[in-house]
Amino acid sequence: MNLPFKKRILIYAFGNPGRQDDGLGNRLVEELEPWLREKGLDNVELESNYQLNIEDAANIADKDIVVFVDASVEDIDDFHLGLVEPSEGRSEFTMHAASPAYILALCIRLYQKHPETYLLQVRGYEWEFLEELSRKATQNLASALAFIKERIVSGDFQEFLSED
Known part of the structure; x- marks a missing residue:
């Protein structure tokens, strides 16, 4: 699949696959990988982890x-797609070590880069150890x-932001 301008895209899932629906993001990345390969979309990188860490600011800087x-x-x-605004507050309510907003703020501060950043939340219901x-x-x-x-x-995420 040839696109006129290939934007460098990172899909970064985080969550615990051992806690039922907390692994939704991780599963999305797993299922996306063969489709990307089949379509020849080498401009898209996939990452999956239990939580975001401050080192991830470097991972997003070139996207x-x-x-x-x-x-x-x-x-x-x-599901809900929302725009992530940078925030220095690490203490935002999140079950993870660092929030997407904090990672974005670090990226801007350390690398002077501000990628278009979104959070795709997928609704879960069960959180047992399965x-x-x-x-x-x-x-x-x-x-x-x-x-x-x-x-x-399409390379366009902005047009389809969920309304709050």
């Missing part, structure tokens, strides 16, 4: 678009996966 993907306990539809997704979360994953594929091909 045009960064999409962090995480499971959500919030009362959202299947390595399988709940049925409803699996359906939400399918919707989020179709959405992210469309956005990767």
Whole structure:
């Protein structure tokens, strides 16, 4: 698949696959990988981890678009795409070591780079110590996966931000 201008995109999932639906982001990256290979989309990098760390500021510095993907306990539809604004506050409420907003702020401060950054939250329901997704979360994953594929091909995430 040849695109006129290939934006450098990073899809970065974080969560714990051993806690049922907390692994939604990780699963999205797993399922996206063969599709990217099949389509020849070598401008898209995938990353998956249990949590974000300050070192991730370096990982996003050379990207045009960064999409962090995480499971959500919030009362959202299947998924929600939001713009990430930089924030120096590490103490934002998050179950992870650092928030996407903090990683973006570090990237700007340390590397003087400001990639277009989003958070794709996929609704989860079950959080037990199991390595399988709940049925409803699996359906939400399918919707989020179709959405992210469309956005990767178009290179446009801004137009499809969820309304708050």
